[in-house]
Amino acid sequence: MIPYLDLKAQYDSIREELNAAAVRVLASTHYVLGEEVVAFEKEFATYTQTAHAVGLNSGTSALHLALLALGVKPGDEVITVPFTFIATASAIVYAQATPVFVDVTPDTLTMDPAALERAITPRTKAIIPVHIHGQMADMDPILAIARRHGIPVVEDAAQAHGATYRGRAAGSMGAIGCFSFYPGKNLGACGEGGALVTNDPALAATVRCLRDWGQTQRYHHDLLGFNYRMDGLQGAFLRVKLRKLEEWTEGRRTAAARYDQLLAGLPLGRPVQAAERRHVYHVYAIRTLRRAEVQARLNQAQIGNGIHYPIPVHLQKCLVHLGYRQGDFPVTEAASNEVLSLPIYPELPPDSQAAVRDTLAAVLG
Ligand SMILES: *Cc1c(COP(=O)(O)O)cnc(C)c1O
Numbered sequence: 001m002i003p004y005l006d007l008k009a010q011y012d013s014i015r016e017e018l019n020a021a022a023v024r025v026l027a028s029t030h031y032v033l034g035e036e037v038v039a040f041e042k043e044f045a046t047y048t049q050t051a052h053a054v055g056l057n058s059g060t061s062a063l064h065l066a067l068l069a070l071g072v073k074p075g076d077e078v079i080t081v082p083f084t085f086i087a088t089a090s091a092i093v094y095a096q097a098t099p100v101f102v103d104v105t106p107d108t109l110t111m112d113p114a115a116l117e118r119a120i121t122p123r124t125k126a127i128i129p130v131h132i133h134g135q136m137a138d139m140d141p142i143l144a145i146a147r148r149h150g151i152p153v154v155e156d157a158a159q160a161h162g163a164t165y166r167g168r169a170a171g172s173m174g175a176i177g178c179f180s181f182y183p184g185k186n187l188g189a190c191g192e193g194g195a196l197v198t199n200d201p202a203l204a205a206t207v208r209c210l211r212d213w214g215q216t217q218r219y220h221h222d223l224l225g226f227n228y229r230m231d232g233l234q235g236a237f238l239r240v241k242l243r244k245l246e247e248w249t250e251g252r253r254t255a256a257a258r259y260d261q262l263l264a265g266l267p268l269g270r271p272v273q274a275a276e277r278r279h280v281y282h283v284y285a286i287r288t289l290r291r292a293e294v295q296a297r298l299n300q301a302q303i304g305n306g307i308h309y310p311i312p313v314h315l316q317k318c319l320v321h322l323g324y325r326q327g328d329f330p331v332t333e334a335a336s337n338e339v340l341s342l343p344i345y346p347e348l349p350p351d352s353q354a355a356v357r358d359t360l361a362a363v364l365g
Pocket of ligand 1: 087180
């Protein structure tokens, strides 16, 4: 059996530090926010090359508060891509704005800047490129278009901790960067977690207020806020794991490079790493038109796998009211039909990767 990801191997490698962190927080009784969260925020801001990080209870909360802090109002439009996890679009709907989708490019499967340009209207109030599978979107042209129209960019970096674009960290290039620490993400809590990063002190202050019931002082609720605070335990766990993140990312990149070599002769598509981008391989997705067959064979061989994602967001039932149809975004729709994610995690043994290759070759070779 080869698992899709192995959180037990990760726990085993840092067991003592995590256990000590848990005991520390339990004894402190600072279960919500507290000094561990404050320390994590400082360390994560440094890691993401930003001035401020705000610890939250999920990546979705980060996206939601990013839009509210930027002043997105009911009826506004927010442009994003349909090749993403549902949360990107859900956050737009939570802010009572309208998601406007634009297609991705066929190589990196990230926002197509030309399509973005065409979708901008006077009602566009934010743009959310998604750094899908661990690779940043083509930020320079996206930021140039956004700047020309005076529209802020929110990076959905939930899959891209540690990714870079021309040396600049994921989350640091737009007005706001949003991260998830769901356990399976490249930096994962031991439960739910998220963070928002920014260089703008006013935005950071607004988000700190909104995450804690909109309070300016205790029981003075100037804004209609939320209970979106990070747990003390998660802050402490994330500090331990952040210290390992670069090593883990190199492990993922090594595993991805090994897959690239092993799979080179097979009739399938491999992930494209664009020039001047550091891909952190949250997902290693191959592409094949024979996906059902290939997936059945992997399942039979007890090789973990996944599809990220099988139904593009514009075709999800919960968003039918937006009026999108099959055929609207051909690049996204083709990718949704063809992508298949192989096991990837820092501790993935090379012989497991060879076994994955052999199974793929038995179907496709
Ligand atoms: C995981 C994820 C989110 C949501 O993060 P949660 O912490 O699960 O709320 C948002 N966008 C993308 C692209 C994600 O992968």
